[in-house]
Amino acid sequence: MTDDVTTTSDAGALxxxxxxDDHRLFRAGVRSEIGDRVDIVGEAGxxxxxxxxxxxxxxxxxxxxxxxxxxxxxxxLDACVDELPEVRFLALSVSDAADDVIDVVRGxxxxxxxxxxxxxxxxxxxxxxxxxxxxxxxxxxxxxxxxFASGEVVDDAEDALDVLSPREREVMRxxxxxxxxxxxxxxxxxxxxxxxxxxxxxxxxLQLSNRHELAKWAKAHRVV
Amino acid sequence: xxxxxxxxxxxxxxxAHLGWSVAVVRVLFVLAALxxxxxxxxxxxxxxxxxxxxxxEVPAREGGRDLAGVLGLGALAVGFxxxxxxxxxxxxxxxxxxxxxxxxxxxxxxxxxxxSELLAEVGASARATTATAVRRDGLRIxxxxxxxxxxxxxxxxxxxxxxxxxxxxAAALLAVAGLAIVLLPFVLGWWRDLAAERxxxxxxxxxxxxxxxxxxxxxxxLTLIQRSASDPDEVVRLARTEERAxxxxxxxxxxxxxxxxxxxxxxxxxxxxxxxxxxxELVHVGDLPRDDRVDGLVxxxxxxxxxxxxxxxGTVSVFAECADGGAEVYVRDRGPGFxxxxxxxxxxxxxxxxxxxMARSGGTATVRSVPGEGTEVALVLxxxxxxxxxx
Numbered sequence: 335m336t337d338d339v340t341t342t343s344d345a346g347a348l349x350x351x352x353x354x355d356d357h358r359l360f361r362a363g364v365r366s367e368i369g370d371r372v373d374i375v376g377e378a379g380x381x382x383x384x385x386x387x388x389x390x391x392x393x394x395x396x397x398x399x400x401x402x403x404x405x406x407x408x409x410x411l412d413a414c415v416d417e418l419p420e421v422r423f424l425a426l427s428v429s430d431a432a433d434d435v436i437d438v439v440r441g442x443x444x445x446x447x448x449x450x451x452x453x454x455x456x457x458x459x460x461x462x463x464x465x466x467x468x469x470x471x472x473x474x475x476x477x478x479x480x481x482f483a484s485g486e487v488v489d490d491a492e493d494a495l496d497v498l499s500p501r502e503r504e505v506m507r508x509x510x511x512x513x514x515x516x517x518x519x520x521x522x523x524x525x526x527x528x529x530x531x532x533x534x535x536x537x538x539x540l541q542l543s544n545r546h547e548l549a550k551w552a553k554a555h556r557v558v
Numbered sequence: 559x560x561x562x563x564x565x566x567x568x569x570x571x572x573x574a575h576l577g578w579s580v581a582v583v584r585v586l587f588v589l590a591a592l593x594x595x596x597x598x599x600x601x602x603x604x605x606x607x608x609x610x611x612x613x614x615e616v617p618a619r620e621g622g623r624d625l626a627g628v629l630g631l632g633a634l635a636v637g638f639x640x641x642x643x644x645x646x647x648x649x650x651x652x653x654x655x656x657x658x659x660x661x662x663x664x665x666x667x668x669x670x671x672x673x674s675e676l677l678a679e680v681g682a683s684a685r686a687t688t689a690t691a692v693r694r695d696g697l698r699i700x701x702x703x704x705x706x707x708x709x710x711x712x713x714x715x716x717x718x719x720x721x722x723x724x725x726x727x728a729a730a731l732l733a734v735a736g737l738a739i740v741l742l743p744f745v746l747g748w749w750r751d752l753a754a755e756r757x758x759x760x761x762x763x764x765x766x767x768x769x770x771x772x773x774x775x776x777x778x779x780l781t782l783i784q785r786s787a788s789d790p791d792e793v794v795r796l797a798r799t800e801e802r803a804x805x806x807x808x809x810x811x812x813x814x815x816x817x818x819x820x821x822x823x824x825x826x827x828x829x830x831x832x833x834x835x836x837x838x839e840l841v842h843v844g845d846l847p848r849d850d851r852v853d854g855l856v857x858x859x860x861x862x863x864x865x866x867x868x869x870x871x872g873t874v875s876v877f878a879e880c881a882d883g884g885a886e887v888y889v890r891d892r893g894p895g896f897x898x899x900x901x902x903x904x905x906x907x908x909x910x911x912x913x914x915x916m917a918r919s920g921g922t923a924t925v926r927s928v929p930g931e932g933t934e935v936a937l938v939l940x941x942x943x944x945x946x947x948x949x
Contacts, residue, residue: 428801450837472839472841472875472877473839473841475841476841476842476843476877479843479879480843480844483843483844483881507877507879510841510843510877510879511875511877511888511890511934512839512873512875512877512888512890513890
């Protein structure tokens with residue numbers, strides 16, 4: 335996802351970012367890797383501290399660890415999302431347990447990336463999230479495809495939240511295969527904007543769907 | 559514990575030892591018991607002094623035969639004396655023996671229950687064992703108590719009328735109940751301590767298991783990483799391998815790891831990652847049971863991943879999707895790519911081995927590569943007749 339940077343928010347000023355992770359070493363690593371390309375305005379190591387720092391600094395993007403002492407990333411989201419709708423959250427984790435990831439995304443995170451992501455890709459993901467788009471790593475795309483496994487077509491508007499459209503499914507499959515948004519767009523003969531729209535729509539379904547299979551599936555899968 | 563025993567298992571043990579029928583031994587004991595309680599004394603002697611055997615094949619209470627002989631003779635003498643003297647002593651004998659047997663049953667009971675507790679802690683089928691043990695032990699507690707009470711009543715009745723003896727018994731029971739109330743807090747406290755101690759032991763065992771795992775894996779890997787600090791590729795390889803192993807230990811549910819398509823693919827990916835300094839990101843949807851065709855797909859996927867690792871390096875993305883009995887695997891790298899019209903020999907080899915394998919499994923393989931943008935190998939295994947998705 336390095337080569338299709340959208341620069342709408344790149345108006346000279348660096349994006350303001352807060353790092354939330356209980357491992358000081360990891361925060362230091364992220365800071366040294368992306369600190370010159372974004373403005374890291376705060377760090378936090380647990381839920382209470384994170385809520386405090388996010389409230390006081392009101393950053394553009396919060397890089398949020400899924401696992402945190404004091405209730406996990408979900409607790410930070412629950413405390414901040416309604417109060418500070420302009421702050422965007424990007425989940426960052428080594429945990430690939432599907433239920434944890436899905437839980438944080440349903441809690442309001444705009445995407446999920448693994449901690450093995452390169453600095454360049456991370457900066458790009460932060461920009462994308464700041465622009466209001468969704469960031470799906472291949473793994474999250476795989477989780478989504480698994481969770482929305484049954485491909486039945488539903489006409490009812492209410493149930494439409496519970497299924498992916500054929501196009502959305504195609505986009506998810508390509509992202510799961512490791513394609514960047516730009517490559518997805520080229521492969522499906524779409525604009526990058528359209529791909530982003532599809533991904534955001536999948537994120538919305540993931541967050542709003544009441545599909546009980548989703549929760550059940552997430553509980554049952556602790557995928558490596 | 560002796561199987562098939564009624565009281566202490568003496569008859570069963572003796573019968574097994576002598577090679578007689580249990581029923582014969584029991585009848586002999588009962589007859590002896592009717593002769594002024596002689597059999598009861600003998601039984602008690604055997605019971606108290608012969609060793610307990612747990613094995614079903616070994617005769618119970620075997621081993622102390624010399625001691626048993628001495629005791630048997632002693633019991634015989636006592637019994638003989640009692641039978642001869644009769645009269646005044648005889649009226650006391652039955653109640654005393656009765657109560658004695660009851661107390662003995664209770665005492666043995668406490669021993670057995672402590673043993674079954676130990677067994678329950680050690681044994682894997684702890685719950686089932688304890689449940690049946692409790693049921694059986696309950697019967698024996700009731701038996702012991704009944705015998706003690708009968709003995710007491712008989713003893714009191716031998717000195718006066720039954721009503722007075724019952725009244726005395728009630729007073730005694732009241733005293734016992736009072737004592738129980740006084741002692742209850744102590745007993746409960748002791749029980750709580752025991753439970754806490756057991757919990758602590760389970761916790762420390764868990765800690766020990768985690769410590770062993772960390773020592774065997776993480777610490778070893780960290781040592782290796784320090785030794786090869788000058789070789790970044792090797793450090794990455796070690797770290798990835800360790801991460802994968804640790805994650806498997808933390809998250810993989812218990813079950814047969816090698817019986818499904820995804821499990822096989824995971825182990826292939828782990829193996830390739832371990833052999834080449836590259837990261838392989840595996841994303842999968844659904845699963846299939848393994849069969850020959852699926853194994854062919856896994857082998858082809860392995861070839862593709864190995865080639866990507868060898869020629870491209872960096873991160874290799876593997877996406878596996880199972881649906882409706884079929885499976886698809888995409889292996890994507892970000893290497894230099896190549897012009898399909900000017901295929902180098904080794905790439906041709908990849909093509910042949912992967913395409914050939916897939917064809918033999920009834921599937922297809924396509925290679926797509928753009929110079930400068932990497933390569934993607936797509937493996938498609940259609941659903942076979944009778945194959946069903948395992949999701």
